[in-house]
Amino acid sequence: MGKLKTKKGVAKRFRLTKRGKIKYATCGKKHLMSSKKRKRLRGLRKSKIMRDKADAGQLKKMLPYG
Numbered sequence: 592m593g594k595l596k597t598k599k600g601v602a603k604r605f606r607l608t609k610r611g612k613i614k615y616a617t618c619g620k621k622h623l624m625s626s627k628k629r630k631r632l633r634g635l636r637k638s639k640i641m642r643d644k645a646d647a648g649q650l651k652k653m654l655p656y657g
Contacts, residue, residue, distance in 0.1 A: 598653035605641075605650055607657045613641035613650050 606614045619627075620635045627635075641647045 595655040597655060601650060601653040605654065607651070607654060608640070611651075613647045614638055615641065 604615060608614050616638050617635045620632065624632065641650070
C-alpha cells in the first residue's frame with residue numbers, strides 16, 4: 592500500500608497531542624482587538640482541545656502521520 596497524503600490545510604491548523612487528542616488555536620484574535628475586552632483576549636490566548644468526537648475522528652483521518 593502506498594503512502595497516505597496529509598491534508599495540508601488541516602496540518603497548518605491542528606496538532607495531535609501525545610494522547611491522540613486534537614489541539615487547535617482559538618479564533619478571533621487576528622484583528623479588531625481594540626474593541627475586545629482584556630479578559631476575553633486573555634482567554635483567546637489559550638489553545639483548545641477538540642471536544643466533538645465525530646469531528647476529531649475526521650481530522651485524524653486527514654492527519655494520518657500526526
